[in-house]
Amino acid sequence: MASGHRSILIAGAGATGLTVALELARRGHLPRIVDSDTGPVSLTESRALGINARTLTLLSPSRVSDAILQECQQIARFRITAKGRQLVDLDTTKLPGPYGAIYALAQGHTERLLLGKLSDYEIVPEWQTAVETVSGDLSRPTVVLRKPDGSVETADFDIVIGADGSRSAVRKAVGIEFPGQSLESSFHLADFRYALPIDPGFAEISLVDPGIIGRIPVTRDVLRYISTLADFEGRIQHPAPVAERVWASDFRIHFRHVDTMAKGNVFLAGDAAHIHSPAGARGMNLGIEDACWLAWLISEGRQKEYAELRMPAVKRVMKQTYRLTSLITMRNPVAITIRDLAAPLILRIPAFSQKLLRSVSGYDTQSPPWIDGAL
Numbered sequence: 001m002a003s004g005h006r007s008i009l010i011a012g013a014g015a016t017g018l019t020v021a022l023e024l025a026r027r028g029h030l031p032r033i034v035d036s037d038t039g040p041v042s043l044t045e046s047r048a049l050g051i052n053a054r055t056l057t058l059l060s061p062s063r064v065s066d067a068i069l070q071e072c073q074q075i076a077r078f079r080i081t082a083k084g085r086q087l088v089d090l091d092t093t094k095l096p097g098p099y100g101a102i103y104a105l106a107q108g109h110t111e112r113l114l115l116g117k118l119s120d121y122e123i124v125p126e127w128q129t130a131v132e133t134v135s136g137d138l139s140r141p142t143v144v145l146r147k148p149d150g151s152v153e154t155a156d157f158d159i160v161i162g163a164d165g166s167r168s169a170v171r172k173a174v175g176i177e178f179p180g181q182s183l184e185s186s187f188h189l190a191d192f193r194y195a196l197p198i199d200p201g202f203a204e205i206s207l208v209d210p211g212i213i214g215r216i217p218v219t220r221d222v223l224r225y226i227s228t229l230a231d232f233e234g235r236i237q238h239p240a241p242v243a244e245r246v247w248a249s250d251f252r253i254h255f256r257h258v259d260t261m262a263k264g265n266v267f268l269a270g271d272a273a274h275i276h277s278p279a280g281a282r283g284m285n286l287g288i289e290d291a292c293w294l295a296w297l298i299s300e301g302r303q304k305e306y307a308e309l310r311m312p313a314v315k316r317v318m319k320q321t322y323r324l325t326s327l328i329t330m331r332n333p334v335a336i337t338i339r340d341l342a343a344p345l346i347l348r349i350p351a352f353s354q355k356l357l358r359s360v361s362g363y364d365t366q367s368p369p370w371i372d373g374a375l
C-alpha cells in the first residue's frame with residue numbers, strides 16, 4: 001500500500017467528499033477537507049433519501065453501513081399505479097447478499113454519520129472555507145482558499161479532489177466542460193409528518209397522466225411527495241391526518257456529465273462530475289461510489305485509472321435515469337396507453353424485474369474488488 005504522506009485536498013464536505021475523506025483516512029491518509037458552507041445539510045431539508053445496497057456494501061468496511069441500518073427505513077416494496085390501477089408491485093427485499101435493494105435516510109443524517117466516523121480519525125472539515133481557484137501545473141496543483149475571516153491561503157497539493165457539487169469551482173478552474181441538457185418543467189416536493197401511524201415500508205409512483213405523484217418514506221412518520229404537477233398537494237390522498245408540513249421545495253432536472261473525471265492530479269467526484277434526475281435515487285449513491293473507488297485507487301497508487309474506470313458507470317446511470325424520467329413524464333396519450341399496458345406484462349417476466357432490482361440496488365455497476373464477496 002502507498003504511504004499516507006501525500007498532501008490531499010478535498011473540496012466539498014457533502015456525502016461524496018466526506019466518503020473520500022473517510023475511505024482515505026481508514027487506509028492511513030490524512031486528507032484536508034474544506035467546505036464553503038457552515039456545516040452539513042439540514043436534517044429536515046433533505047434532497048437525497050434513497051440509500052442503495054451498493055452504498056451499504058461500500059460503506060461496510062468503515063461500519064457506516066451498520067449505523068445507517070440502525071437509523072434508516074427499509075423500502076420493502078416499490079409500486080407503480082395508473083388511474084388507481086396497480087401496474088407494478090416489486091418486492092425489493094428479494095436480493096442475494098445481506099441487504100435489501102433500497103432504504104431511506106435523509107441526506108443530513110447520512111452526512112452526520114460520515115462526519116462522526118471521520119472524527120474517529122481526527123479529521124474535521126474546515127467549514128466556511130471555499131476553493132476559489134485551482135491552477136498551475138496540475139500534476140501538483142496550486143489552490144487558493146478563502147477562509148472564514150476573509151483571508152486567503154495559497155497552497156500546493158499532490159492531489160486535489162473536486163467533490164464540490166454541480167457548480168464545482170474545481171471543475172470550472174481546470175476547464176472541464178459540463179455538457180448536457182436541462183428539462184424545461186420544474187418538479188415539486190413536499191414532506192409531511194403524520195399525527196397517526198402510517199406504513200413507511202413502500203415507495204409508490206402514481207401516474208396521473210400527464211404527470212406523476214411519487215410517495216417516498218422519509219422516516220417512520222414522515223412521507224415525501226414529489227410531483228411534476230404544481231397543484232399536486234391538493235391531489236394527495238394522505239394516509240393519516242397531517243401533523244406538520246415539514247418542508248417543500250421546487251427543483252429543475254438536469255442531465256449533465258463531464259467527458260473526463262480527471263485532469264493531471266485533479267479528480268472530480270459526485271455531482272461535480274454528473275447530475276441527473278432523482279428517478280431511481282442514484283445521484284448520491286453514485287457519488288459515494290466514485291468516492292470509494294477514488295480513495296482505493298489513490299491508496300494503490302493507481303489514481304490515473306480513475307476516470308477510465310468510473311466513466312462507464314456514470315454513462316450507464318445517466319442513460320437509465322434519462323429513460324426512467326422519460327417514461328414517467330411522458331405526455332403523448334397513445335404512448336401513455338402503451339406504457340400502462342406494457343409495464344405490468346414486462347415486469348411479470350422475471351429477467352426484467354431482476355434487471356430493475358439490480359439497478360435500484362446499484363448492483364449494475366462494477367463490483368468493488370477490495371471488498372470480499374461484494375456483489
Ligand SMILES: Cc1cc2nc3c(=O)[nH]c(=O)nc-3n(C[C@H](O)[C@H](O)[C@H](O)COP(=O)(O)OP(=O)(O)OC[C@H]3O[C@@H](n4cnc5c(N)ncnc54)[C@H](O)[C@@H]3O)c2cc1C
Pocket residue numbers: 011012013014015016017034035036037047048049050051107129130131132163164165166168169170189251269270271272278281282283284285286287
Ligand atoms: C429532489 C432531489 C432528490 C434526490 N434524491 C436522491 C436520492 O434519493 N438518492 C440519491 O442517491 N441521490 C438523490 N439526489 C441527488 C443527491 O442529492 C446528490 O447527488 C448529492 O447531494 C451529491 O452529493 P455531493 O457530495 O456530490 O454534492 P453536494 O451534496 O452538492 O455537496 C457539495 C458540497 O460542496 C460544497 N462546496 C460548493 N462549492 C464549494 C467550494 N468552492 N469550495 C468548497 N466547498 C464547496 C457545498 O457547500 C456542499 O457541501 C436527489 C436530488 C434532488 C434534487
